[in-house]
Amino acid sequence: MSVNGFRFLAQRDRRSYQFKADMSSADSWDGDHNAQNNMIDVGQLIGPDGAVVWRAPMQTVANMPGGRHSDTIRPGRFSIIWNVDRRAFKGHIHGIFGAIDQDGQFIDSDSVERVATKDGAPSDMARWIFGHSTRKNDPAPDGELTRYAWSLGCFITTPEGQDALWAAGVAAGFVKGDEIPIEVMEI
Numbered sequence: 001m002s003v004n005g006f007r008f009l010a011q012r013d014r015r016s017y018q019f020k021a022d023m024s025s026a027d028s029w030d031g032d033h034n035a036q037n038n039m040i041d042v043g044q045l046i047g048p049d050g051a052v053v054w055r056a057p058m059q060t061v062a063n064m065p066g067g068r069h070s071d072t073i074r075p076g077r078f079s080i081i082w083n084v085d086r087r088a089f090k091g092h093i094h095g096i097f098g099a100i101d102q103d104g105q106f107i108d109s110d111s112v113e114r115v116a117t118k119d120g121a122p123s124d125m126a127r128w129i130f131g132h133s134t135r136k137n138d139p140a141p142d143g144e145l146t147r148y149a150w151s152l153g154c155f156i157t158t159p160e161g162q163d164a165l166w167a168a169g170v171a172a173g174f175v176k177g178d179e180i181p182i183e184v185m186e187i
Contacts, residue, residue, distance in 0.1 A: 003174055005048025008080055008130075008182035010155060012060045013040045017072075019063040027065035038063075038148045043131075043157060045168055045180075054168040056161025059149035060184065070102040071153035073128065075184045080130045082169060082178040084111065089132050090142065091159065092166040096128035097179075101153060129154040130182070133162035 015037045038059060045054035062071040078098035086093055095111035105113040107128045132154050134145045149156040157165070174180070 003082075003172070003178045003180050006172055006174075006180055007046050008180055009044045009046060010058060010060055010182060010184045011042045011044075012075065012184055012186045013037070014186055016041055016059070016061040019061060027067075029065050035148060039156070039158070043155065043161070043165075045165065045172075047172070053172065054161075054165050056157045056164060058161075059151045059156040062151050062153045063148075064150045064152045067152045068103070072102050073099045073107070073153060073155075073184060074102055075186050076100070077181060077183045078107075080180045080182050081109070081111065082174045082180060083176040084129075089129065091131075091133055091162045093132050094130040096130050096155070099128065099184075101128075131162055131165050132156050133159045
């Protein structure tokens with residue numbers, strides 16, 4: 001179900017693609033692999049009257065060491081599905097659907113690409129998530145954070161941004177499965 005009048009806007013700073021000081025260097029979990037330009041993108045939820053009801057920093061470029069950096073979602077319009085199954089994520093998360101990544105792969109209504117051999121991962125495990133935070137996934141204890149926002153194509157925010165997004169959506173009357181339009185713009 002679509003939530004009339006509300007929409008998301010993600011502003012991707014083009015510098016986000018330069019997530020390493022030396023982009024020709026090998027991916028690494030050590031040191032400051034992706035400290036460069038981390039979470040300089042901005043996510044917003046805009047109400048029917050045009051007022052911004054939520055705003056937070058985001059990481060929208062796939063920058064995970066060893067990941068497929070081309071899993072970054074292309075600029076354009078697609079949808080966010082409110083309140084999807086958390087699995088190992090902490091906090092409330094939302095699915096990305098109807099988007100196309102930089103490889104040209106379509107992300108379906110289950111927030112997955114149906115490419116059986118992509119990275120060898122089962123297609124139902126490789127979800128594209130909006131609003132996941134830098135909280136470490138289960139089984140890490142609550143409160144543990146990652147050093148940086150690591151993304152495999154998901155849109156990552158801070159724990160505070162994740163909690164504020166949930167509060168804004170609840171206040172707006174969003175319920176599980178609502179579909180909210182989003183546009184990704186590069187600036």
